[in-house]
Amino acid sequence: MDKSAENDDGGLRERKRRATRASICTIARELTASSGLSGFTIEELCERVGISRRTFFNYFPSKEDAVLGHAEDAHLPEDLVADFLAGAGEVPLLEALRTFAQHSGERLALTREELAQLHAVMQREPEILARFFGESIEREREFAALIARRERMEPTDPRALLAAHVMRHIAWVSTHEFLSIDAPQNYRDILNTNIDAAGYLFR
Structure with missing residues (x-):
């Protein structure tokens, strides 16, 4: 098998893994929004998704983790951390924080409907x-240490x-605005507006 075929297979597996997750x-x-956390079993969840119980535990250790979706997001992404550190002394801190927040948000890739569901x-x-x-709060401490x-x-x-605290609050406010506004607006644009506001205040 040539390299391109191997890469295609690897990319397909990764896409399938993300889709399952x-x-x-x-x-x-x-299920949690309609029945509560105790109103369904892992077996019922697996049946709805079309996976085995064993497959579920390959992704998440509990129902709570599946609801939060944090099993793969418990730590700051290594590549984003590397880029953030690499710009030290060249890229101003606020711009580095902006880029980090943008890319982190894009990786979550939650729609307005998904965020509203999680809020419910x-x-x-x-x-x-x-x-x-x-x-x-734990993520904020980790981010403060990185800064x-x-x-x-x-x-x-x-x-x-x-x-770190200001950036966490900006992310929270931006998410709230993203869920509240009637006119369609990109989360990235909302985030940038709020980061610009912070930059103005502290300039």
Whole structure:
């Protein structure tokens, strides 16, 4: 088999894997929104998706993880981290943060409907909401440490902590606007507008 065929096969497997993962998350959220987290079993979820129980656990360790969809998103993407660090001393921090936030959001690739569904799940299940915020705070700490590393600061430098906190809040506000507005607007455009506003305030 030549190299191109191998790459095609690998790309097809990856697309199928992502499609299966997305289907698990979508159905898990649908079931949770309609019946609650305790209102369905993993077996029922698997039947809806068309996979085996064993396949489910290859993707997620629990129903909660399937709803949140964090099994592959628990850490900052290595390639985005590398690009973020590589621009130190050349790319201003705010622009580096903008690029990181844009690419991170694009990788999640959630539609307005999917975000609304996840929001409905969190309103119904306090456990999911609490875990979401707990993971968000942990991700913020991880991001603050990355900012400190790029800017050659101490890990607990208040400037790095504040930058990470501001970016998390901007992402939250942008998501809220994306869900609330009537006119169709790209999430990336909303994010850029809010980052520009932050840049104006701190300029």
